[in-house]
Amino acid sequence: MFCIECGTKLEANQKFCKNCGSPIKISKETKTPSKTSNVRTAVNNSPKSSSKKNYFFYSLGFGLFIILITAPVWGLPYAIGYALPYVLILLAASLIPNKNLRKVVLALLSFIFLLIVIFS
């Protein structure tokens, strides 16, 4: 069994993840099998599904994207300087423990940054 938030291996009787502190939800495998619950169980049990890592790469990718669209106009050093604060804010937002809130905040921030970049 692995933590659904950070992918840390968990003891059978743990109630909270010792790495990230998120409560452990035990998936009941005795439930009537449906396609969606099977997929969800498979994702939750995978040790590689570390959502925090995904958001880290998402932030870096977004920064690269900003650099790519601003560098031809402003020059590379200025583009990097411009993208860096956005990446840092996105990385900070990726530390939000609530998964759904984190998704909303990251999507909103990305959208706002994109508008700023396009209209400035």
Ligand SMILES: [Zn+2]
């Ligand atoms: Zn965890």
